[in-house]
Amino acid sequence: MNKKSKFVVFILSFLPGLSHLYLGFSRRGYIFLGATAGVVLLTLGLTTVLYGDEIFIVLLGLPVLWFIALVDSMTLTEIVNRSQGLETAGIVAETGGSIAGILDAQNRKILTCILSIVPGAGHMFLGYMMPGLELMSLFFFCLFLIDWLRISFFMFILPVIWFYSMFDALHKTAQEPGEEAGFSLLALWGQNGISRSGSKLLGYVLVGLGLLLIFDKIISPLIPYEIKNSLQTGIVAILLIAGGIKILSGGRGSSESGEVADKCAGGE
Incomplete structure (x- = not known):
């Protein structure tokens, strides 16, 4: 040779x-x-x-x-x-x-x-048509919103979608084509319409986007820069504090329930 x-x-x-x-x-x-x-x-x-x-x-x-x-x-x-x-x-x-x-x-x-450089195309190549269609639609829909509404808030979503699509497609190369595994947006909908959990999640998303658009396009231009900067900082601080309190209260409740379970197991 x-x-x-x-x-x-x-x-x-x-x-x-x-x-x-x-x-x-x-x-x-x-x-x-x-x-x-x-x-x-x-x-x-x-x-x-x-x-x-x-x-x-x-x-x-x-x-x-x-x-x-x-x-x-x-x-x-x-x-x-x-x-x-x-x-x-x-x-x-x-x-x-x-x-x-x-x-x-x-x-x-x-x-x-x-x-997978184009999110969703790799999934379609492997035979996962529905996840590929969802990822591709979500990616280009975010691009459309960024270009149309001029809101940079959606910029952080694009790399998340891209990396998820890339690594999920590489993971699916070890699976048989047609195994529709993983997160699916259409799973939020039931067979006879939108399911209860899906409708709540969709409602929260739509309300959040609507409030964001109202603040960014209508209210924000009317507020002086100093007040707007302080307001944005205050909103972020309130969200962080609320999230921390929620985590602490949840951890306290789980620890108390664990202590009660230990006492019951010990016969006290």
């Missing part, structure tokens, strides 16, 4: 995917080539729509993708060179050998990770 040169692998890795084609792992190579082309095309598409310099931050994904492809190709080079009794590494990768089984699972994870 001819050994593969690490130097050639390193040179070809400047375009993610070429080194994998050189090693004989064509499927893995096409994945990285497609991901690279997708990042470039996405950036070009956004430039024609948004006309802003901020969109070029998407190109920061290219060095990350290049580094992942480089490390992966170097690891595969070691596997290829250590293989015994095989004429080429491509035979192992394409004919269902032991290495191919491992690579298929890794390819599934890589594709899921790349697609």
Whole structure:
């Protein structure tokens, strides 16, 4: 078996995917080539729509993708060179050998990770259509609210949704497609309408959003800056104090119930 040169692998890795084609792992190579082309095309598409310099931050994904492809190709080079009794590494990768089984699972994870850049797309690729649809709808709905209402409050929700979608999709790669496990927004609705707990949660969310909009768009512009700053600080302080009192009262109640249970168990 001819050994593969690490130097050639390193040179070809400047375009993610070429080194994998050189090693004989064509499927893995096409994945990285497609991901690279997708990042470039996405950036070009956004430039024609948004006309802003901020969109070029998407190109920061290219060095990350290049580094992942480089490390992966170097690891595969070691596997290829250590293989015994095989004429080429491509035979192992394409004919269902032991290495191919491992690579298929890794390819599934890589594709899921790349697609999860858009929250929900990775879930749809794995067959979890409803969770994927919910995550994608929630993410773009928050983007719509941020752009339409100009409220930065929703900015903290976006990374939460993104990271949850990414790691939940990677976790689901170990499950069988179709196992609808995990949190679901539609679980708040019963078969015959909105359930009681779901209606309460939805009501609290709508009331909170309405109050936030009224304060931010109507009341806040009428208040002087000094008073508004003090008012915001006071509201946050009151919420923190109320939350602390709630936690302390809950902990006290649970400790008292535990002491009563111990006394009853001791026969007192």
